[in-house]
Amino acid sequence: MRTKVFLCECGGNISENLDLKALKKALASSGVEVLRHPFLCSPEGQAFFEARILPGEAVLVGACSPHLHGPTFKTLSKKLRVRAFHMVALREEAAWIGKEGAYQRALRLLKGALSALPYYQAPDLKEFPITKALLIIGGGIAGLSAALKASEKELPVYLVEREAFLGGKAVFLDRLYPRLECASCLVSPRLSALSHQKNIRLYTLSRVLQVGGRPGAYEVTLEERPRYVDPERCHGCGECLRVCPVNPPALTMDPPHPVPRAPVIHAARCLHFKGEGCSRCKEVCSRKAIRFEENPRLHRLKVGGIIVATGFKPYPVEKIPYYGYKRLPGVITLWDLEKAFCQKEALRGFDGGPPRKVAVVHCAGSRDRRHLSYCSEICCGLALKAGILLRERLSAEVYHFYLDLRLKSPEGEALLRRAKEEGLRFIRGQVAEISEVPLRPEDEGRLTLLAENTLQPGQKVWAVDLVVLVPGFVPEGGSEEVASLLGLCPDRFGFFSPREEKTAPVETLRKGIWIAGAASGPKDLSESVLSGEAAALEALLFLEKSAFLADTEWVDWEEERCGRCWLCVEVCPFKALRVSPKGLKVEEALCCGCGLCASACPSGALRIKPFPRQAYLQTLEALANAP
Amino acid sequence: MPPKIIGFLCEWCAARALENLAFHRPELPPGFQPLRINCTGSLELEVVTKALAQAEGVLVAGCPSGECHFKEGNLRAGLHLEALRRVLSALGEDPRRLKVLWLSAGEGERLGEEIWKFYRELSHEDRGS
Numbered sequence: 178m179r180t181k182v183f184l185c186e187c188g189g190n191i192s193e194n195l196d197l198k199a200l201k202k203a204l205a206s207s208g209v210e211v212l213r214h215p216f217l218c219s220p221e222g223q224a225f226f227e228a229r230i231l232p233g234e235a236v237l238v239g240a241c242s243p244h245l246h247g248p249t250f251k252t253l254s255k256k257l258r259v260r261a262f263h264m265v266a267l268r269e270e271a272a273w274i275g276k277e278g279a280y281q282r283a284l285r286l287l288k289g290a291l292s293a294l295p296y297y298q299a300p301d302l303k304e305f306p307i308t309k310a311l312l313i314i315g316g317g318i319a320g321l322s323a324a325l326k327a328s329e330k331e332l333p334v335y336l337v338e339r340e341a342f343l344g345g346k347a348v349f350l351d352r353l354y355p356r357l358e359c360a361s362c363l364v365s366p367r368l369s370a371l372s373h374q375k376n377i378r379l380y381t382l383s384r385v386l387q388v389g390g391r392p393g394a395y396e397v398t399l400e401e402r403p404r405y406v407d408p409e410r411c412h413g414c415g416e417c418l419r420v421c422p423v424n425p426p427a428l429t430m431d432p433p434h435p436v437p438r439a440p441v442i443h444a445a446r447c448l449h450f451k452g453e454g455c456s457r458c459k460e461v462c463s464r465k466a467i468r469f470e471e472n473p474r475l476h477r478l479k480v481g482g483i484i485v486a487t488g489f490k491p492y493p494v495e496k497i498p499y500y501g502y503k504r505l506p507g508v509i510t511l512w513d514l515e516k517a518f519c520q521k522e523a524l525r526g527f528d529g530g531p532p533r534k535v536a537v538v539h540c541a542g543s544r545d546r547r548h549l550s551y552c553s554e555i556c557c558g559l560a561l562k563a564g565i566l567l568r569e570r571l572s573a574e575v576y577h578f579y580l581d582l583r584l585k586s587p588e589g590e591a592l593l594r595r596a597k598e599e600g601l602r603f604i605r606g607q608v609a610e611i612s613e614v615p616l617r618p619e620d621e622g623r624l625t626l627l628a629e630n631t632l633q634p635g636q637k638v639w640a641v642d643l644v645v646l647v648p649g650f651v652p653e654g655g656s657e658e659v660a661s662l663l664g665l666c667p668d669r670f671g672f673f674s675p676r677e678e679k680t681a682p683v684e685t686l687r688k689g690i691w692i693a694g695a696a697s698g699p700k701d702l703s704e705s706v707l708s709g710e711a712a713a714l715e716a717l718l719f720l721e722k723s724a725f726l727a728d729t730e731w732v733d734w735e736e737e738r739c740g741r742c743w744l745c746v747e748v749c750p751f752k753a754l755r756v757s758p759k760g761l762k763v764e765e766a767l768c769c770g771c772g773l774c775a776s777a778c779p780s781g782a783l784r785i786k787p788f789p790r791q792a793y794l795q796t797l798e799a800l801a802n803a804p
Numbered sequence: 805m806p807p808k809i810i811g812f813l814c815e816w817c818a819a820r821a822l823e824n825l826a827f828h829r830p831e832l833p834p835g836f837q838p839l840r841i842n843c844t845g846s847l848e849l850e851v852v853t854k855a856l857a858q859a860e861g862v863l864v865a866g867c868p869s870g871e872c873h874f875k876e877g878n879l880r881a882g883l884h885l886e887a888l889r890r891v892l893s894a895l896g897e898d899p900r901r902l903k904v905l906w907l908s909a910g911e912g913e914r915l916g917e918e919i920w921k922f923y924r925e926l927s928h929e930d931r932g933s
Contacts (some may be wrong), residue, residue, distance in 0.1 A: 242823050243840075244815075266823070270838045278834025285837055575809035668868050669908075750875035771874035772846025776884065778870055781850075788842055793851040800810070800837060801858045 178237050178260060180209045180583035182287065183226060185240035186218035187268055193555055194200050194272035195283050203284055209237075209291065214775045218246045223253060235628070239267035239287055239766050253613055261297050265290050271729040285803045296792035300728035305766055307393040307480040307689075307725055311716050314339065314385060314659060315486035318702055319321035319347025319694025321367055322709030323716070324485050328374040331715050336371075337380045337399060339655065341429075341441035345488055347702060348432040352566060354558040354701070355588035361519075364704075365434040367740065372436060380476065381437065384655070388662045390479075391766030392689035393725050397478045405442035405472035411466035413438035417458035418793060423448060428458060432518060444639035464589030482689040482716045483663065485673060486709060487656040487685045492542045492549055493647035497609045500541060502644055507532070508611060508644045510541075511556070514563055524571065527613070528622045532573055534641040537564050538608045540580040543649035551670065551701040555650035560647040561592055564601050567645075576639060578608050578628055585701070593683055599693045612645055650699035663690055664751055672698045683712040688727060691715050731770035731785055734761045738782035745774035745783055807860035807926040808835040809919065815840050816873045817909050818865030825912030832916065835860075850887050856892075856901060861926045864903040865915065874914065878906065879898025882926040920923055 185551045186192035216222045217240055236259045238250050254262040258644035271283035293720045309332045313320045314427035316338030324336045346718045351362035372530055382402040392397040420426050427447035430440040431620040442574045450457035459467040491512050502508050507527030517524055526532035537560050606629040615621050620640035629636050652671040660667050665685055668674045676684040685690045694705040746754045753767035775783040806817055813819040819840050841847050845918030853864045874876040889899040903922050
């Protein structure tokens with residue numbers, strides 16, 4: 178096999194730290210042809226690369242990291258039908274990590290790769306058919322946006338929501354940062370549009386139970402819990418809510434713009450289900466929409482792709498004992514406040530009256546190693562917005578306790594100026610404790626808040642009527658379950674990791690699965706819409722194809738060596754291996770080529786073609802012999 | 805002779821960490837030789853033992869727990885390598901020649917520090933401290 182080595186100078190980045198001339202000489206002595214170019218990635222360099230390769234040759238590129246230009250040269254090599262291709266990061270793994278020994282390191286990298294080259298084998302590309310339907314998990318703003326965009330292409334879109342109503346957290350927002358525009362005015366048209374799209378099928382009160390099949394042809398089982406109200410018949414008059422004798426009513430239709438426009442009966446509170454024979458709602462309903470006899474239903478869907486938009490939840494601040502959430506009256510979270518504003522509920526302070534002094538506690542649990550080590554970025558803006566609304570609507574004195582103010586978008590600063598002009602006070606420091614025990618006699622009947630002001634010495638005491646805790650964002654409950662059903666990788670905080678943070682933010686490592694919204698990290702409304710639509714676009718591009726090409730046949734099974742212990746089947750994280758009467762069977766569309774099976778095999782009967790054991794052993798051999 | 809270190813770096817995290825570090829043009833021990841792998845979970849022990857026979861130290865660096873791109877490759881690798889370490893001690897070898905490190909792509913500087921620390925340990929400078 179003829180082998181050609183291409184060395185890139187990277188405009189001096191490599192050539193100034195490595196003696197490429199000597200390297201060329203050293204490699205040429207072992208019988209390979211070495212070619213050098215000042216910028217192999219440039220159009221001119223690529224033309225140089227193409228012009229010098231003959232089909233069937235093996236190619237080794239020594240340039241930058243394969244994460245950067247790997248795909249460039251790999252695609253070219255594939256086009257030129259080379260037998261084997263490999264790339265080593267001459268720049269990051271030799272030229273840039275130390276003057277001393279750089280040359281030796283480069284030589285070892287290249288020699289190692291050269292000796293392994295005959296063993297690398299590219300996986301085969303195979304075509305798989307695609308089912309033309311899309312499943313979206315999560316009916317929050319990201320999922321909605323994705324569904325609306327995707328539905329324009331006429332393919333069936335299934336939108337699954339765990340709660341009884343669509344819209345997620347966005348429907349319970351009152352005003353939006355930073356312009357304080359009405360949230361419902363922006364969100365409700367999207368919700369209405371949803372019911373006009375004929376090809377969107379909504380599943381509320383539903384969850385994904387099972388995911389089978391393979392990318393491009395998933396088979397999904399949904400479980401739909403009963404609503405006990407037929408949304409087809411109900412026209413949302415709300416008469417049933419008024420006659421329900423339970424307090425609070427066992428029927429709810431909470432969101433200001435409910436979709437579907439039909440209440441849900443909570444069986445745990447309903448007298449009918451307690452066997453007390455109540456059926457007042459049924460009697461009053463002129464549309465005969467109440468269905469006490471409903472049972473959970475299973476739905477089986479066939480889809481080609483899945484968008485995961487499971488969203489976030491606020492950090493459970495009751496985990497911070499010294500803030501007293503859920504223990505002290507008058508301690509609420511920002512999300513409680515939004516809901517109260519949105520549903521026009523009266524706010525009550527510690528003593529039950531309207532609050533006159535309010536503390537807004539930023540970063541409740543955020544940037545704290547014991548709780549959330551990260552900053553959610555969006556909450557500062559939300560907190561500022563809440564402070565201004567409290568000031569304007571209740572004429573309350575508002576104190577903001579913050580660590581650093583992180584206000585996004587150009588309008589953020591203007592909002593901060595407005596807040597200061599309206600008399601909101603800003604105290605830089607962390608709140609140490611919120612307590613019902615007054616430190617001063619005149620503070621009786623108020624909450625006492627101990628905090629440090631880092632801009633002034635010492636700890637100080639404030640007495641307030643209402644405390645609004647501003648929690649950070651954590652992944653929504655149940656996202657772990659979705660991750661394990663779909664084989665997604667959550668990061669260490671539980672958010673889904675995209676394939677590439679910056680350049681492929683909605684793709685995942687799994688083919689035919691995309692992520693949208695705050696499921697991949699804290700996002701505000703506009704970012705959620707953006708990522709929802711981006712995911713829809715990716716999904717459409719994928720589903721539009723007649724078939725998709727995927728790397729297959731990663732694994733080689735040597736029947737004679739196999740001891741039939743099937744450890745490989747056990748360790749495969751993607752359930753791609755199974756035992757058949759003919760031996761080991763690899764489900765090609767599920768296999769990701771991670772190589773866990775090969776490393777688990779006690780008899781060495783499995784070989785991962787693109788990076789077999791032999792390639793590593795040869796590399797090490799070459800390293801030992803290199804100077 | 806300064807000690808040789810073969811570093812098996814997972815291409816999803818540690819190899820990226822090294823790239824991030826490389827942008828700061830650090831000076832790493834001359835005997836340190838990086839080798840990219842697909843996932844620490846795919847690293848076969850035969851390869852590790854061969855590396856141990858050739859170099860004074862072997863470093864295996866993969867993703868932190870829960871961050872593996874193949875779900876549980878790092879977990880499996882952790883188990884394999886711990887077993888290997890025990891075998892090494894049972895055979896009278898110094899298990900400290902095998903170093904396992906979990907770090908994410910952003911932790912380039914830590915990778916650099918750990919490589920130097922390992923290098924010093926192997927050069928007997930820090931032994932026993």
